[in-house]
Amino acid sequence: MEEEYGREFFVILGGVIMLNIGLIGESEVVVTKDNTAKALKSGELEVFATPAMIALMEESACNCIAGHLEKGQSSVGTNLNIAHVSPSPVGMKVTCTATLIAIDNRALKFEIEARDEKGIIGKGSHSRFIVDKIKFQNKADSKI
Template structure:
């Protein structure tokens, strides 16, 4: 399998938090702030965008493990920056670090994420 993913690869993307991202909307809490699962989804989207076109077409990448620290609240309408970094790879496993910032460069969330490359036809 030929992949074009080298340690050190980095990708960032800005997002606006919507009402759909809030813990109160998702019923994961009573607060009107971004839910941790919403931030995880945004991080995974950035990783998927980064690896698109860098792996064979008959492969996909699936989530295996996530470690996240959600440090600050984010409200609907706020803009955030999600930055991901490919730390290393081991066979079909990819290990990423990520950070999510607000526009003041405050850290909203940090973490590590492991993904696994798998053949699409094996599912």
């Protein structure tokens, strides 16, 4: 299906859910020693870690669609294409914004931007897929 931009779209999975292109979700965190590259072992420096930024980006996408899914549904990340373009020191606040830009049935695409108090530190796109919580968990558990 071709991507739909700028219009309401219904997602069907055991019912009808209304999501709108342009929905926005946010999340924020203060950089601490616990979410630095050094602490997460993704580098040696005490700056906001790329894995921590990615988690914040996914959280903002989840916040974007929170309240728009039916009971028993969730979403899972399927793709992330980001650039971490600037370091953020311990003590600085980082805010992330996710905007829903495309809907294709249960597949959702977001444009994401992370900023600290001085400007953009990361940007990119993120895709998520709407799932039934129980079925998805059972599928994962069946691997054990």
